[in-house]
Amino acid sequence: MRAGTGLLWLCLFGYALGAQAAGTASIPADPLDSSRWRYIVAEHFRDARLMFDERVQVRAPDAVEDGRATPVFVRISGLDDVRRIRVLADAVAPGAVLDYFPDSGAAARDLSLGFGLRLAQATPLRAAVLTGDGVWHIGGRWIDAQGGGCAAPSMTLPESAGAGKGLAPGIEARAWPRPAGYQRLKFRIQAPASARESWPAITQITISDSAGRLRARLVPGKTLDPTAVFTLDIASREPLHIDVRDARGQRYERGVGSAARALP
Amino acid sequence: MWARCIVVLCLWLPCAVAPAFADGYYDLAPQRIAPDTYVFLGALEAFDFDNHGAVANSGFIVTEQGVVVIDTGPSRLYGEAMRAAIARVTERPVVRVYITHAHADHFLGNNAFAGVPIAALPATAQTIRSAGEAMARHLYDRVGAAMRGTSVVVPDEIIDRRADPLVDYGDHRLELIATAGHSPADLMILDRRTGVLFAGDVVFHDRAPATPHGDFAGWQRALTTAADSGFRIVVPGHGPVAENDTPLEQTGAYLRWLAERLRAGAARGDSAAELMFEPLPPRWAALAVQPAEYRRSVTYLYPALEGATLK
Incomplete structure (x- = not known):
């Protein structure tokens, strides 16, 4: 029995090695020198065209300070026809940290995305930006495990306890006008403090304008901090509508007034 | 990361066979800054x-009644190195330890001072009791083998804030000044005989102030208290000793700048990690531990300000 299982694993391992080797030739060297890079490529970018691109900037602290909330900001400038932004943390693979589908109809050359991560270990953090020509443009940086200094220890929340208390969260939001007809939308999904530990996962967030046009769609992964502030730049100053769905099928919504009217 | 693990292993192996190696961790040379008064300067x-x-x-004062120690550093080995250095200056015993505040780099040498009363403000003792172990673990992760043998010793003498703040050690009259702002409780000690103010982390000098537990308004009040104390020499918690107000003014100006930077960022709608990478003005970029300390400040202090802009 044991020998049989071992043989099976050996076969699988051999198959995996072969599969890896087949794809290795075209994998560009990782500027972050991550030991997991080829597995990341195998999982997310198999047979895709990849390039490391300075136009994709990932900003985050050098080290995790508070394991519950590490702020991250992704800025994409000068890339045309962005279809999708996939945020990856090598050490918390498999799966993406976050998928962001911007408004593909807009000529969005400049996009920003801010969010919080629950992170307890050192990891490369990457943003992969898929453009209409099928190329993934990748930028990233390392986040170290713990910050140093005259500081408190990192504290990481335990995994969600599962059973919910059925408390409906609210959405706090605001929009700021930005240059070139953009607006910056920030929002935070707020649960009562007592419910935070047992909150169902957020499965999808959509942002649409007053005409019903989809402006952004976010699909959070497990390590995303669902209580952190999300920041998005939207190529419109129309009033927006935020629609959040969770794993229990609940839906929370709210409108955000026109950023143009918020001008002083 | 792997390089670090290998370094840890290499440090541990010789330790296991040659305990004397431990003596090499801290090369503590006391600097005399005033009569009877010495400091150990930390790295910036x-x-x-x-x-x-x-x-x-950290520092110490040699009085007729014995040696008064201010802060014990990050580890047992550091505390032991302090005691050895003190013994090279005087034969008098250590009679009291004061802990300025409950941050790991200031009190984790306590267990080198067994048998000596360790005094601290109530909130400092409370924080060390509740969070000291986690802080020690955090430091183990950061600095490795130099931390071995370190355990948390909670101060056993609580400074009563309503009691007389003047304590005489021979002809050294010490004034215990209770403030808050850098942390929930920040003790400063003024030696009225020499005019030396051990300011703890109320005062930083040429090193960016660490603000994770900072309260800007309280901290500015503490700086005013320090400036009004009539000191002649100030020992900052981090950075070089000074015979003027410069470190106090520098700390106050940085904190005012930081508070305004965070406020303006929240008002503009900046995202936290976006604001973190805004360049620093040359004056503040020149401080030690920048931009790392500024980025830590954003991590800890910005979420509350940012959250308050949403509704």
């Missing part, structure tokens, strides 16, 4: 494997 760095966590200043 964040914790790492090379500085072994010795990033804060």
